[in-house]
Amino acid sequence: MDPQALLPLVAAAALAGAVILLAANGELDRVGAWMLIGGWFLFALTSPTFQFPLALRPVGLVLAGAGALLLRLTCTDPPRRVGSASLPTRLLFVFVVFVLLGCLQSPYGPSNLVRGVEGVLIVASALYGVSLGLGSWLVGGVLAAALANVVLSIISGAPEVVPGVHGDPERLSGFMQPNHLAFAAAIVLIGVAGLWAGNRRFRLLLLGAAGLATYALLASRSRTGLIALLIAVGVAGAASVAPAARLRAMAIGLLALLALVPLAGGVSQGWFDRNDASGSNIASLTGRTDLWPPVIDLIKRRPIVGWGVDAVNSPAGEKVQEVLPGIGQAHNAYLEAGLMGGLPAALAWGLSLAAALVGSWRLPRLDPRRFGLIAIAVLLELYAITESSPAWFGDMFICYVLLVAIHSEARAEQAAAAEVPSSDRARAGGRARAEQPIPAMGGAR
Numbered sequence: 001m002d003p004q005a006l007l008p009l010v011a012a013a014a015l016a017g018a019v020i021l022l023a024a025n026g027e028l029d030r031v032g033a034w035m036l037i038g039g040w041f042l043f044a045l046t047s048p049t050f051q052f053p054l055a056l057r058p059v060g061l062v063l064a065g066a067g068a069l070l071l072r073l074t075c076t077d078p079p080r081r082v083g084s085a086s087l088p089t090r091l092l093f094v095f096v097v098f099v100l101l102g103c104l105q106s107p108y109g110p111s112n113l114v115r116g117v118e119g120v121l122i123v124a125s126a127l128y129g130v131s132l133g134l135g136s137w138l139v140g141g142v143l144a145a146a147l148a149n150v151v152l153s154i155i156s157g158a159p160e161v162v163p164g165v166h167g168d169p170e171r172l173s174g175f176m177q178p179n180h181l182a183f184a185a186a187i188v189l190i191g192v193a194g195l196w197a198g199n200r201r202f203r204l205l206l207l208g209a210a211g212l213a214t215y216a217l218l219a220s221r222s223r224t225g226l227i228a229l230l231i232a233v234g235v236a237g238a239a240s241v242a243p244a245a246r247l248r249a250m251a252i253g254l255l256a257l258l259a260l261v262p263l264a265g266g267v268s269q270g271w272f273d274r275n276d277a278s279g280s281n282i283a284s285l286t287g288r289t290d291l292w293p294p295v296i297d298l299i300k301r302r303p304i305v306g307w308g309v310d311a312v313n314s315p316a317g318e319k320v321q322e323v324l325p326g327i328g329q330a331h332n333a334y335l336e337a338g339l340m341g342g343l344p345a346a347l348a349w350g351l352s353l354a355a356a357l358v359g360s361w362r363l364p365r366l367d368p369r370r371f372g373l374i375a376i377a378v379l380l381e382l383y384a385i386t387e388s389s390p391a392w393f394g395d396m397f398i399c400y401v402l403l404v405a406i407h408s409e410a411r412a413e414q415a416a417a418a419e420v421p422s423s424d425r426a427r428a429g430g431r432a433r434a435e436q437p438i439p440a441m442g443g444a445r
Contacts, residue, residue, distance in 0.1 A: 035067025098341030106308025172219035182225025333384035
């Protein structure tokens, strides 16, 4: 076995040891919390890559779901009602319901419902975990998994080692598609930017993580990843600046970007001029736009119910397969959502992401979550143009679900704070900071 493939096994063994020790001490709430966080990390680590056994993906989701259930049964304090009235969360529920209906009508038969249940476990684990104050731990799990995949891809030095795919030998990919490696690198860089101000002691480590992620992003030669990251960080950065200084900051950023163009020209020319094996180039988004007409035809055939998960790989996707043999998705998240659950699912998913972006922008400028929420929302919006994964149950989808959950938590807190008289707000804030969430991490409550 590849020594690098032992990583999830070592993590699973460590998690199992911690769970056994906690269970022996009767701390079942902490057991549930570690199961939830550990399962979330395991799925985030294995979902974008073929380096680990595929069975670890559902194992991670089942572990996270079991942890959430155990927390529900053992937690004495009721969870906060995160997002109960949040528009993005309600639209997320609509999306999942219509996808489940599509799974029941899938060409694979009702067995496709298993894939739909994976989506339910992702959504339930994220929303319930955030409602118990574990949001920062779930985000940390995603960041750790993204950094691990970046490091493992750099160590492998492999060009797109994906079953049935022969990629450009000059593009670093590791055991995943280059755009997914670039997405992992972008997540790390956004995380570093968000953590930089409040973590002076760890800035050397943050710089190291940023250096590795930058190398992986550039070596992947992912146009989607580079453009989406620059726009996402630029928009989030502009949102973080006081309105009076925003125009000046945007002008300085634009001038800095223009100054870098001559330096980056030699590197970027190869990215934007490259063709794939079929001769497709950037004008067709490397052949992606050729896939969309037959995908739209499939959606027209089932505009309300949809085809369930993995429709392109099913017998119904034969016309799509003829365009590019071996393709497994629509390479557009909005179209993929329409394939899975019909037009209602596509509309619900798109509006949910847009509403989360708008709602995050409306958070107080000093809210520490605001930068990351806006950056991730913009990153997903742009990746959705060329990738199905933001709406498909995988590495980008879990970021979307966490975005919705944490945005809903932040908006609920903002609404609650507005109802508290100003004379009591400072005392309420002090009590909230003194309370420790379940982590369990701080012991049973």
